[in-house]
Structure formats: structure tokens, C-alpha cells
Amino acid sequence: MARTDVRRNPSGTPPRPPRTAAGGGNGGSGGKGGGGGFGRFVKRVLAWTVAAGVAAVLALGVAVAVAASSLPSFGALKSQQEGQMIIVRARDGSELVSLGPSYGKWIPVGQIPRTMKQAMISVEDRRYYDHFGVDPVGIARSVFVRAQSGRWRQGGSTITQQLARNVFLNNNRTFARKAREAILAIALESKFSKDEILELYLNKVYFGGGAYGIDSAARKFFGHPGTELTLPEAAIIAGLVKAPSRYSPTADAEAAVKRARVVVETMLDAGAISAGEAEGVDFDTVRFAAEQGQNSVRYFTDWALPQLDLLVPENSEPIEVWTTLDPAMQRAATDAVARHAPKGAQGALVSLDRDGAVLAMVGGTDYVTSNYNRATNAVRQPGSAWKLFVYLAAIEAGYKPDDAVVDEPVTIAGWSPHNDGRTFAGRIDVRTAFAYSKNTVAAQLGNEVGFGTVAGMARRLGITTPINTMPSMVLGTSDVRLIDITRAFGAVSAKGTAVEPYGITKVATTDGRVLYEHRSVAGQQLLQPFVAAAMTDLLQTAVNIGTGRAAQIGRPVAGKTGTTSSNKDGWFIGFSSGITTGVWMGRDDARPIPGLMGGTAPARAFAQYMRVATARRPLEKFDTELVLPEWQLEPDDEAMTGSPEDYYYVDEQGNLIDPARSQGGAPGDGPRGRIEDNGQPPPDDGGPPAAANDDFLDQATGRQGRRGQ
Template sequence: MADNIDRTTSTNSIPSIFPAVGRWWRRGRLLLRWALFCLLAGVGLAILTVLYLKSKPLPPPDIGMTTQIVDVRGRAIDQWDKGEHRNYIPLKQLPASLIQATLIAEDRQFYHHHGFSPRGILRAAWVNLRSGRVAQGASTITQQLARNLYLTHDRTWSRKLKEAIYTAQLELHFSKDEILEMYLNKIYYGHGSYGAERAARAYFGKPAHRLTLAESAMLAGIPRGPRWYSPLQNETRAKQRQLAILDAMTRHRTITAQAAKQAKQEQLVFSTPPKPGPARAPWFRDVVLNEAVSRFGLDEALVQNGGLRIYTTLDLSMQEQAEHAMEHSLAAQPDLEGALISVDPQTGHIKAMVGGKDYRRSQFNRVFAKRQPGSTFKPVVYLAALERGLTPAARFESKPTSFFHEEKPYRPTNYHGRYANRFISMGEAIATSDNVYAIHTHLTIGEEETVRMARRLGIHSPLNPVPSLALGTSDVSPYEMVQVYATLAAGGMHHPPTSILRVEAPDGRVLAQAKPQEEKVLSPAEAFVMTHMLKKVFQPGGTANRVKQFLKRPVAGKTGSTDWDSWLSGYTPDLATTVWLGFDQHRPLPQGTSRLTHQAWGSFMRDALAHVKPHRFSVPQGVVRVKIDPESGLVAGSECPRTIDSYFLQGTEPRQTCSLHHPKPKEERNSSWWERIIKWWFG
């Protein structure tokens, strides 16, 4: 009994002996459960956060790159960017020395962390706590990229939180190589240079892939403080940082000690960073942007800031000659404006474009302005007439004439009231720009035929099918008129004008490429017959005969003058050009404006073709040459006092011989002049 009592007493006394141990044991198990719960919850939250950040798309990386526009020979015309002059380059095209130097200088553990450096964070946190503000950042390459892509550089806690989020997303959405490539193309190197490629060209005048180890180490030290470490502003400080980077590369066995020694001893030669200048062809540059967007469907933001390389049709040498010719011709009249467009008729490539007197004063491109073309429109009428069976020998009387349209009289007049007062041919009407003849032709074939021909030749402006249309009273643009004459120069093949050859992405991929577009709208025979008649415009008696003092080669074209507009459209086999002069406010033109127009056209064509061998307009099949008596328009006989060579579409040439000039009797041919006078006197 006593034993039982003792055992009971002994057992029941354990809790009373170790009460604290029991309580700590229960609390420990509770804390362990909570710790495990928190750990699992933390892991779950981290997984959810990662999944959320992975699913949440990042804003498009804002690496605005400089788009370059070059002429047909690769010469720079202009560039587009947001003020960040940058040439994008893939990581694989950068030298290993620059990549290694950058990693040593900015983030040695870049390939071994997930966007954050724990040691850097602890160091920065301690400094920030001691100062009571955000005074230092961890600054991994990924964090720097996040800040440069999406954020400002202010030192606030909210910005740091956003930076952490974007940093995590960058690491989740991109590979390490992609992040490094974006960084090396985004970062600022000073002196207006963004990205390694632009910096290499700015500081050393060479592409990045040609950088030496010494040059790479120098560039790698600049982004930490572009003003502080720029070798152009403080070469001593920049050199010290370069040496420190080379030493660090040696310690981390990125390079050998011998390579570092040679790099330290290398004498660096610096270049002066180029300052972007104004566009060398501003009106053409605007056309390039419009065509890239509207014709090729490229996004405008991509075109202007996507680091593209746009190869154009422009010839800067011709462009400079066009600008000089227009400047010289417009100088005499303060408010007089003008436009010039020149194209290669065989391709439609725009070779030169001037849209006005001064782009800084007015960006309006008058190449696309709608004005009355005057007599430069007449070849459209005559081409339609050739198709409808009329020939260069077709004759209408040149005299004051009243025509009726919708029962209303229409009385056109010739320039200065000059009429031949006789029947003239189509060739003579073109050379002298006879308005009455043009109206006769227009009404003979029907006004709608003229409109249809204009559409085929590239004129899409509204055209009013009335008698006066033949005289160019419907507004069209120089851009449209040059297509008419380029089609003739190309033997009837119409090529829509184009300004872009191809567009390349920063990595060299071709994003857009012009495909040859051509349409046969005239037969070569029709184009040649019209060309032969238009050549007379530049010959003695023609309205543009003064151009011959500038241009000593085969040329064809037509002048046009109204009270408000002065035109000359013409071509050789190699180049078609249209020039317009006038006032924007449709004021009457001063005397002598047509002379300025001819001067601008002639001097430009002379200079633009100075190194091009003259070519003749070759006679195609389907054309017949006939000697014509200009008085009768028939085949010239042996007694016709004057003959001209005229070309006809085969099958339309005249076959009847002229009978106006009969041969003299044999006895009259053999008698003396005195005998002929006596015979005449006595009847």
C-alpha cells in the first residue's frame, strides 16, 4: 500500500517539477508549425508572384534608335530619332573585349544572379539607412536597364519598388544575352551618343566590331558617369578608369596580364563626335516617311525611331544641282516659289526633288500642289488623237475661232494674239503652242478620250471634260505631269514614281523592298512619234528654243504658261524633269517668269547629265518616216520648195503626193529671165 502511494506521488510530481519545459515544448511546436506555414505561404506567394509577373506583359522596350536615310550611293540624307542618336547592333556583332569590360565595370556577377545582387542590396541598404534617404542603389545591369527603359532617375522609394518589379520581369521575359544586348544599345555614353555602336563611331570614328581592347575598356568606363569619365572632357580621369578596368579584367582572368599591359600602352586617337545636321533634301525626306508608312505599311514610330536603314532613289549630286538651279532662278523675285521633280523614266526612281524656296520657312511641298498646267497638258490631247487616227500631218486652221460647248460660245486665243492664219500641222501646233489647233483636236476626238489618256499616263486629279481642258485649265501637280513625260521617255511604259528602294531592320533583315512596277500605256511607236514632235519645242521657232543654250543633246518636252503658272516638262532618254514657278497666292506672274523657268530646267538638266553620254531617241518598229511638204501636209514632190521629215504610225502615213507646186514648162525653164519678163508683159 505504501509502495503504491509512493509511486503515485512520484508520477504525479513530474509536471510540478518541470512546468517550464512543458510550456516551452508546446510553444516550440506551435512556432514550428507557424514557421512551416509561413515558409510554405512565402514559397506559394513567391510562386504566384513569379507566375503573375511572367504572365504580365512588359511595356515595349523603349530603345529609340536612329533611323538613317541614305541616297542611291549610300550617302547620308538625314536621320530620325527622339534625340537619342543610336545605331542598334546585335550582341553577337560586338567585340568580346567590350562585353567583358562592361561586365567587369558594371556587374561582374551578371550571369550568376537573377537581376539582384544580395551583397549590393545589403551595402546599399546600410548606406541608405544611415543617411535616411535613398543615397545608393544596387545597380545591376538588369536594374539599370529597367530604370533606363521604363523609369526616371529620381531617388525615391516608390521608384525603387517599380524598378524591382521591372527588373524581375526583365529577368523572367528575356534571356541574359537579350538583356545585355538591350543594355549595350540603350545606355548613354555621353556627347549625344546612345549605345555602343554610336559611341564607338563618336569617340573613335569606327564601328564597334573594330574596337581594340584598350578602346573597349575606355568605352566601358564611361556609362558610370558620362560627363565625369569622358576622354574628350577629362582624358586623365578617363585613363585612370580604363586602367582600373583592365586591372580588374586581369584579376578575374578575363584577359592575360600581357594583353592588359599592351592595352595600357596603346595610344588612343579620339575623333570629334559629329553633330547631326539638317536634312540635305527635306521635302524628299518627308516623302520617304509618307511612302514608308502608306505604301509599305510600316508603323510610323518604327520608321522614325526603329533604327532602320532606308535606301532611297535620290541622287544627292543631282539634288544639289536641282537646289542650285531653283535657288538661282527664284532669287530675283522675293515671293516667287517653285518646284522641281526629276525621275529616271526607265524605273520611276525619283532622283531630285525641290518643293519650294526655303523649307525652314514653308514645309509645304509644291511638287504635289495642284496648279493649271497650261500647254504642258497638250501632249495628252495629241496622244489621244494619235490613238484615234489623227496623224502629225493632220491640219486645222490657225485663226481666231469660236467653238460651242453646251450651246455656249468659247473663244480661245493664242499667246499675244499670234495666229498663223493658215492651216498648220500637229507638229507645227506643238512647236508654236497653238491653242486653236489644240481645241480643234480635243473636240474632234471627244473630251472624254483626253481624260482617259490622262488617267493612263498617271494624272489622277479631277479633270473637267470641257473644251478648255485641252489648254490645261484643270489643276494638276508637277508630280503628275512628270509621269506623263517620263512615260514618253520610256517608250510608253509607265512607272509610278518611287522614293524607296528598300528598308532594312537594325539586324539587316529587309522589312520592305520596292518591286518594279510598270504598265504599257502607249505603244513605243506612239511614244516616239509624239517625242519627235516635242523635240521641235526646243528648236528655232519653238517655245523653249532658248534652252538649247544650256543643253546640247537630244531633248523633248513642252512649255506651259498661264497668268499664274509657268511650266516646263521635258526629257531625254535618261531623265525626265518638270519645273513649275509661281506664287502661292495665285498672283499674276511678272514678265520674264517663263525665261526663269526655262533657265532652271535647262541648267539643272545640263548639270545632272554632265557625265552621261548623250543618247538619241531610237526609232522603234511600227514607225515610218516620210518627207512632207509643210504647206500641204502631203508627201513632198520634187518641186516642193521646202520639206520636213515627219514620222507616222505605220499605216497612217500620207500617200498622196503634193500637187501645190507644179513643175514649170520646159521652155520656161530654159528661157532667160529677160525673155520671161517680156513674155509676162505681153501676156
């Protein structure tokens, strides 16, 4: 008989019978076997989870190691700057304004005031010295608040993460960016000490207004270095990180102080300061520094600096920009506009040297309340200042200042202009008609030489806005920019040479390497010198005895007034001693201003400014002697300056039209001279009409048969 070996476990419990192939010796359905399968599944999930966690930790470790190895050195991070700093200098080299990021002086961590470090750590990262770059406790708290409130109210970013974001990343709110930020933060903590990271952060964090770092912020907001910050000042600066524009002391001092009080309470709660220190904080003792650079100079810099994209493209280095602006002239221009602009009105002024250098530019009465530059961007009707182009076209057609014209009622194509005061002087000379701004004479001259010719003259001298060729255009119904019409007068001052306004003379890096330097070249000859001389004669007379008498400054001045209907706009543009200056005044909403005329406030502002602008320049007499070219002394058919092949006019849309080419002829074959009201030249009658002859005046005024009565 076979021996049966019965084995017992140590506890004395009989062993479980062997499991049969049918699924168990207990006759069940395998339920307990199923429970064993679930256990194995759970074990597998746990195993895979642990494996995935280990893999994730390894991957994170590799990512951190790679990131740490690629991080710049501490010295390289100190010298790295975000954005481009631009220092703008005046004509004399003095600093006008500093734009872009400003970094101040680097302050080592040992010299940073203790209260500044405590304020920043308390409000931005209370557990700064307890985490490894990422704060799990802070993240958990942020998620908990998110679950309670339904939106993100607290950030979980540490100071190290903020440094990583500011230096290496952007502010996009994506999980991918947050993951990169966390990796970089851990890498920074593995490479640098806590003090080094804090030093980098406090010298690089953005505080608004272009100020990066506590030294730049302290100088900007309080006018002293960052090493001298007091507790209330440190609280104000620490409070700016959350929203630099909202809490900026220069924008809203009350909001900045209110936020700083929260910072002080946070410091007290974190144990950074005592209750006595907190109670002793007096924000009334804080003195904010005056905001710099927010004056009329910014009108000029806003106009000039965009030109850097063309002068020094693709440059991101800190640079210094030398400009044409004269500080004394700029102050005089600002004061002249502010002093004479009517109440509720705006004013603008632009002043050009003989080569086009902008000496002064004022785009409004107050840059802080309105940074819209009316000197370069606003388009307004120039009124009688437009007569510059009418009389230039007439002079080119053969008129001289002493030639006779008749100031009397006139109707052209159903349009009947009238003079100011509705009086008529009868037979006068061209000089007198211009000096007293006779509208009827300007209408007659424009009709004779052609309204398209007048438009062409305006376009030639630099008017860039659309020009209409209706008869009323001779009185300035086409909108212009102040800087454009000023450069046109400047061309007359320059004896017919084109004047191109410019504001930048040199661009260099902060270490002195020159990137761009302006080189003056002779401008294109737009007018014959005798035409410019005759026009100067008329302009000088307008100031001496005419509508521009208020612009007299004790030395020769040539200029013209302009006033639009209902006194909506007042202009004076003139020149003296090589300086050409234009002044405009009016309301932005184009409402009438009682008493505003070009010969009043604008002319007075011109005079006040020009007395300062010309004070150090020698007195220059105008060359108004008419020296006619030999070809005009001959009895030929030329009536226009230059060759007939160069003739063109400008239609209502501002398009240049060559009549000869438009009719299929060769240059010079087409008709020339007067342009009819429909924009087409009349049939060639063998030559241009005489200047203001009797037949023309009789036809224009409808007084045939009455001459000599």
C-alpha cells in the same frame, strides 16, 4: 464560521470588488466598461493594420521576386533596342540619312566620363546610391511641394524607376503604371548592382533627335564619341532628359545652354564639383555639330519610306533601305531650284529614269523652314503643259505634225481663248502650233476630238487628280501634281510605255538578310509607238524653236512649258537621254509673280539640272519617224488607236464613262469619236470627221463664206 481569504496585490492596493451581473459594483452606468470596449477596438484596428502591412510587405516581396525572376539578363538588356532604326542609302550605297532611334556605341560604366555620371545623378537622382530603387525621401519631398504649390512640380522617380519605365513600360501618368514601375525598380535593384543600372541608364536614356544613350547624343550634338565629353557638354546632355525636344541644341542652342547652367549649379549644390570647377565652365567653347539629314534629301525620304508599310509590313527590325536617289543629281537639283526660284517663291523638281526610278526630288527651296513636299503633294494648274494630252489625243485621232491648222480667233460654247500677245499666225502646221503654244489651235483640236477624250488621255497617262471637261480644260485649268505630269511625259519618252515612279530598290536587315528587292517589269503600253514618236517630234520642236528654248542643253531635248494666268505658276517638263524631269515654280499662296513663265526660270532650272544629270549618259537622238500601223493605211472608219470596245472618256468628277455601256449597248455598239460639250457623243454619222477639215474650221470660227478671201 467560514474563513474569509483577503488577498492583496503586491502594491498593497485592495483588489477591485467583483463586478455584478447588473453592470458593476459601483452602481454606475458602465462608462468605464465602454472605455474598455473602445480600447479593444483600437487594438483590433492596430492589429489589422499591422496584419495588412505585413501582408502588403509579403505581397510586395512576392511581386518583386516574380518580377526579378522574369527580368532579362544584363546582356539581353544591353542588346534590347526601342523603336526601329532605318538607314537610308543612295543609289551608290552611300548613307543618305539615318532615321529612327540611334544608339551609338555601348560605353561600359568604367569608360563613361566621371563628369557625365555626376551630372546625371545630380540632376536626376541625387540620392541614387542611398535608396533601394524607390526613394521615400524624394517622394515625400515631391508630395510636400505638391501641397505647397497646388500642382506637381517635382518628380519622385529615381534613375532606376526611369530605366524601368523606358525599358518595360510607357509614359502614362496612372497610379497603376507607377506601381508597376516601383516594383520593377526594386526588382532591378535586387538583381543588378548600382553601377550596372547606371550603365544601362546612360546607354539607353533618350536625349532627343532619335539619339538613345550618351554616345549617340555626343556624336549627334558635338560630333565626337561619348567617352570624350567635357563638363559643359555633359551638363548639356544631362539637361536634355527633362525635355529633349525643348532643350535640344539643334532646335534651340540658347535654351540648351541655359538649362545646362542649371545642371552645373545643381552639381555644385550636390557637391559633385567644386566651386572652382563650376566657375571654370565656359559654354562658349562648346562647338555644336551641324545638323545632318535636314536637307532636300528629306523630301525624298518622306515620300519613299511610307511605302515600307506595303513592301515589308509588320517589320520592326533595324533595316537598311537602298533607294534610287543619285546624290550628285540631288545636289544639282537642289542648287538649280534654289538658284532660279524667284524671290518669295517656292520651287519643286522631280526627275525619273526611263524605268520610273526617282533620281532626284526637291519639294521646296528649304526643308528646314518648310517640309511640305510640293513635288508630290501640291496640286496646281499646269497651264499649257496640259497640251501634251490635247495633242496626244489629236495624234491618235489621225493628226500628223505636218498637218495644217489655222491660228485665228475661235469661240466654243461662248468661250473665246486668245494667244499670248493676242496675235494670230493664220495657216500653220501642227508642229508650229505646238511649239509656239497656240491656244486657239489647242481649243480647236480639243473640241474636235472631244474634251472628254482629252481627259481620258490624261487619266490614261497617270493624272490622278480630278479633271474637268469644260472647253477651257485644254489650257490646263485642272489641277495636277508635278510627279503625275512628269510620269506622263516619261511615258512619251518611253515610246508609249507606262512609267511608274518608285524610290526603293532593296530592303535588308542590318545583318544582310534581304526582305524586299525591286524587280522591274515592262510597263503597260499606253500609246502606240508612232503616237509617242509624233508627240516627241512636237516636244522637240518646242525646245528647238518654241517657248522652251531656255531648256536647251547641247543635246536633244523634248519638252513643254506651262504658264498659268497672272503668272501664278511656271512649269517646264521634258526629257533627254532617258531622263524625264519636271520643274514647277510659284508661291504657296498662289499670288502672281511678275515675269514668271514656264520658259524662263523653270526652263533654266531644268537646263542647269539636266546638264549634270545627263553628263555621263550617251547622247540619244529621238526616234521621231512616223511609222503608221497598217490598219490606218486602209480606208476604214478607224480614227482612234485601238479597238472601239476600249473607248471611254472621263467626266467632270474624274469618273470613267463607257458611252456604249451607259446606253445599254454592248461594247463596240455605241457611238465613238468626238464628245460634245455636254459629255454625250453625237449621233453616229458613219465615221469620224477628217482632221481639221474646212467644214469644222468654218463652223468653229464662224467664218462661213469667207474662206479663200
